[in-house]
Amino acid sequence: MTMKPKAKKFRIRRNGNTPSSETPATAKAIEGPQAEQVSPSEADSPKAAGNDKGAQLKMAAALRDPQERSMDTDIEVIKREGLTGRQLRMARRLAQKHGLSATSDFDAVRLLRTKGIDPFKHANMLELVVPKNTAQPEGNPEAPAAVQLPQTLPTAKSSLPSTELSPAERRTKEIKAIQEDIARRRRKKLALLVGRLSFFVLIPTLAAGIYFTKIATPMYSSKSEFLVLTADGGGGAGGLLSGTQFATSQDSIAVQGYLESKEAMLRLDNEVGFRTHFTQEWIDPIQRLDSEATNEDVFKAYTRNINIGYDPTEGVIRMEVSAADPEIAAEFSRKLISYAQERVNNLSSQKRSDQLSESETALEQAESQRRDAQEHLVRLQQQGSVLDPEGVIASLRSQIGTFELQLQEKQLELAALVDNSRPNRAKVAGVEGDISRLEAVIANLNARMQDASAGENSLANLRVQIQMAQMDLATRDLMLQAALEQRQTTQMEANRQVRYLTTHVEPVASEEPSYPRKFENTILAFLVFSGIYLMCSLTASILREQVSS
Helix, strand or coil: CCCCCCCCCCCCCCCCCCCCCHHHHHHHHHCHHHHHCCCHHHHCCCHHHHHHHHHHHHHHHHHCCHHHHHHHHHHHHHHCCCCCHHHHHHHHHHHHHCCCCCCCHHHHHHHHHHCCCCCCCHHHHHHCCCCCCCCCCCCCCCCCCCCCCCCCCCCCCCCCCCCCCCHHHHHHHHHHHHHHHHHHHHHHHHHHHHHHHHHHHHHHHHHHHHHHHHHCCCEEEEEEEEEEEECCCCCHHHHHHCCCHHHHHHHHHHHHHHHCCHHHHHHHHHHCCHHHHHCCCCCCCCCCCCCCCCHHHHHHHHHHHEEEEEECCCCEEEEEEEECCHHHHHHHHHHHHHHHHHHHHCCCHHHHHHHHHHHHHHHHHHHHHHHHHHHHHHHHHHHCCCCCHHHHHHHHHHHHHHHHHHHHHHHHHHHHHHCCCCCCHHHHHHHHHHHHHHHHHHHHHHHHHHHHHCCCCCHHHHHHHHHHHHHHHHHHHHHHHHHHHHHHHHHHHHHHCCEEEEEEECCCCCCCCCECCHHHHHHHHHHHHHHHHHHHHHHHHHHHHHHHC
């Protein structure tokens, strides 16, 4: 700690025994130089020190007699002569030689002139030159080096201290005063900084720490983890992504959004009483809800106490539910998981129902068309009383061909008999009868063939209509088969689109409170308040610099 300099007070007593040689020193210590050589640091000294110095000067001026004033005047006259340092040193040595006790070089000149000695006379100067005695007595130690003049003799104990300062002392005193002023300013700035930090950082941090340790109601958390899975199988891009977290990422994100929505909060409040739990009187005022709180305020408390996160790398949904009672926290968690399971089950139900209904409609239409085609074919077959006109025509053609072959054989046999010179008439007549009968049968068959292939109701026309009806029936069979295959495929795709929610970490009631985290929250509050103070300080300093510039 730097002490402030204080001027000493002197009590000056006048008596007649005071040597005349001390009078100039006393006047010298009281008068002119003290008033003329006051440094700027002394001008800034405390008011009490200035009053003491002024009182000393007045007292000394009142006690001086005319002789002392004349001595001061002589010294002032000698100072104005412009004597060199060499002349003053010679005057001091000459005064010492004559036994005069001079307090300064100028006083030595005054004393010599008072005794009638000219200190600057050439003869007196030569008397000061004394040869050096190099003789050294035996056994005596070597004399110390000669003292360099000029020197001032110490003043008498009864004389006042001189206030005249050398330039080095004055500079040292001014530097010391500047250092003291800088130290005082630094202490003041440090005190202001400590005050600001205490007001804006330390006190709020202390209040936050007291709240977290003494006032805040302990909250118990219940943690759980669950997955959204899809059915195995599938082809194409779905088959490539099936079994990975990317197959159900959209469903997991949808479930997360639903659990963080106001709809889930309202449902939880209606079934379990979320609002009622957080409006109890024993919960601290900051975490407690007002009895007339709106849904928005309840939703803020819901988002603050229920944390849900989705990990895309693993496809896991992690949920942490906090409440003032561990059993209630576990109950909240189980209810939310059941809500998520219902939402997962209903995510693809509309899409699956639409696909199945479309496939059912296509199958029913194909069955109806096939039934119509089959009925048309039966009507055609019943219309001509022939089930297979094509078979009838083929049979007629076969019979005609067979009878024509027989006719040709009989004609050859008849030619062979006729070529005989004496043919057997009975055989010839028999063969001719056979030929005529075969020709009649063939003609009859040809007539039937003509009747079957000519006209609108012919067998040929009926055969063509039946063939067209059969082709239409075959087409409807193919369409029915395709509809059946599409229905089966749609059912398989619908089964693959079914989502399942699997809980692999069940919520369990905790035995120790998880919140508030006293140390971590206090450190976080300290960092927050420090950051706010730092930002405000930087902003204020920048604005101050801009204004000053």
